[in-house]
Amino acid sequence: MEEERGPIECRVRVPATTTNFGPGFDAFGAALRLYNWTTLRVGNGGSAESLPPMVQEAAEAFGKAVGEPIPSFECAISGEVPCARGLGSSATVRVGVLVGLNELRGRPLSRGRLVALASALEGHPDNVAAAVLGGFTISTDDGQTRVALGSQLEFVAFIPDMEMETEWARSVVAQTVSLQDAVWNLQRASRIAAAICLRRYEELSGLFEDRWHEPARVKRIAAWEEMRRTAYGAGAIGFYLSGAGSTLMALAVGRGGEVATALTRVAAKRGLKGICRRIQAENRGAKAWLRRPSRRLA
Structure with missing residues (x-):
């Protein structure tokens, strides 16, 4: 994420998720075609103190995972996933920041590692696994099984x-x-x-x-x-x-x-x-x- 070449921006589209499916508590999740957008920009300054706590926490977790400090960045979040409705709105924010920083850094972390980081921040893996991987996911604390869902x-x-x-x-x-x-x-x-x-x-x-x-x-x-x-x-x-x-x-x-x-x-x-x-x-x-x-x- 070099700043001397001028600002660079990463825009991340993260799907809403539906989880549990009744008896699959904290294990089952599916991604939906309803999205939030997280836009990260480095090279224009910015202050960590001005970022929402959820964004700061995700950035700090990413920095620890890659073993180096994250430069200051701007962050904007928009979209159509409603808050506190059981559609994974908090997961879209955390996943958006982690995926965006990973992209800006040259993808040092695998998607599985991103799921693990986001799960630790969320407290459970079902929403973030589906948001990162798409499709239908079955999660445990140490991994996921994922399958695509049919259009019918x-x-x-x-x-x-x-x-x-x-x-x-x-x-x-x-x-x-x-x-x-x-x-x-x-x-x-x-x-x-x-x-x-x-x-x-x-x-x-x-x-x-x-x-x-x-x-x-x-x-x-x-x-x-x-x-x-x-x-x-x-x-x-x-x-x-x-x-x-x-x-x-x-x-x-x-x-x-x-x-x-x-x-x-x-x-x-x-x-x-x-x-x-x-x-x-x-x-x-x-x-x-x-x-x-x-x-x-x-």
Whole structure:
């Protein structure tokens, strides 16, 4: 990242993510065609103190990983991923900074190492793995398995106006579960993973009920059960709370329009304010572009 040749800019497009898929808590994630953009520029000065804490932390983590200080840079973040809705907004920021700095530095870190760094900052790997790698990811603390998603699988997201604070959402998750409930979740999560990896999406139907994290979290969503029944009645093959919420996510094959119309109608009837979006999967993950800018960042 030499500054004597003038400023250089890296623009990073990072996809939103949906995670958990019901029983796949803190393990399953998928990237979506809904994006945030992080633009980093070196060579125009800038001060670390002026950067948001999340950006500073990511830059410091990258500097430690490559073993050298990071020069001052400017940073701008924009896009369409809403905050505190269970669509990975914080992951898009951290991934955007890490991928951008890695690109500016000449890619010293592999994508796997970037996932590990971002996971340490996030506290869990599911969002960042999908954001970096794209497609459907299954994560553990020490690695990921990733497969591409077929275009026939559609995500129908009802995104309420209501935010769901991640700190609260994680605080209400039970620290222990019964053996019966643990087996229930394990069985369904295993079948979800297998069906998605084999692209046998029709086998997903009926597998998304969770007995661990969702019951406590959805108490804050008055229309949860009615929205769930409506989605399945309109032809959805899955319905779950995306991430920590508040987004309600349906999966559909061929009937996404019907599911979206039905959810919108019920939400209006129940006074649940928000928007419904039909979104395809993003199989490419975070993508970066380098250029030499002619103007300062706004």
